[in-house]
Amino acid sequence: MKSRTKRPLAKGEQGVLLPGPTGAEPWEMWVVKDRQAECVQVYARPGENHATKSTTLALPVAQVHGLAFWLNETDSRRLAEMIPLQLELRGLHPRHQEPLIFDWSAVTRDASRTLVVAGVLPASLSREIAAEGYGSFDLSARYFPLAENALILWREQDNLVCAITRGASLVYFHALG
Numbered sequence: 794m795k796s797r798t799k800r801p802l803a804k805g806e807q808g809v810l811l812p813g814p815t816g817a818e819p820w821e822m823w824v825v826k827d828r829q830a831e832c833v834q835v836y837a838r839p840g841e842n843h844a845t846k847s848t849t850l851a852l853p854v855a856q857v858h859g860l861a862f863w864l865n866e867t868d869s870r871r872l873a874e875m876i877p878l879q880l881e882l883r884g885l886h887p888r889h890q891e892p893l894i895f896d897w898s899a900v901t902r903d904a905s906r907t908l909v910v911a912g913v914l915p916a917s918l919s920r921e922i923a924a925e926g927y928g929s930f931d932l933s934a935r936y937f938p939l940a941e942n943a944l945i946l947w948r949e950q951d952n953l954v955c956a957i958t959r960g961a962s963l964v965y966f967h968a969l970g
Contacts, residue, residue: 855968
């Protein structure tokens, strides 16, 4: 598949490179302007995008390990210290290895605990991703309008992918195959 440019990114415009639903058009560059989303380019691989500094690379769900867990804490500063320990406890960060790359968010809090969702990157991404040079990274599931309190299924790069929401917040995500 060859790259197709519908239009280049305008100066100062920020794009999001999302994995497409099929292998025929695997990566799509989207721009949001005035609450309207527009697909402006299609790439065979992320490495073909030359506007990497002004683009967020949305990693496919299959490339990120998702984990939700309750922590008996409500202070955000303490949560940030507790999460790496929880990931190690669950075997996602063995001791004495490279630094763990992950992102997390608090989904909900009650009187004494917080529900946290973490996204953990593998030690190395697939060769197709070619993530060098991108201004920022995120999880592709965060860019879709997900229904509240739902289990959502969609296709991403020929994989069936699911997400679970609690209220409007993403709680869990996984590539099913």
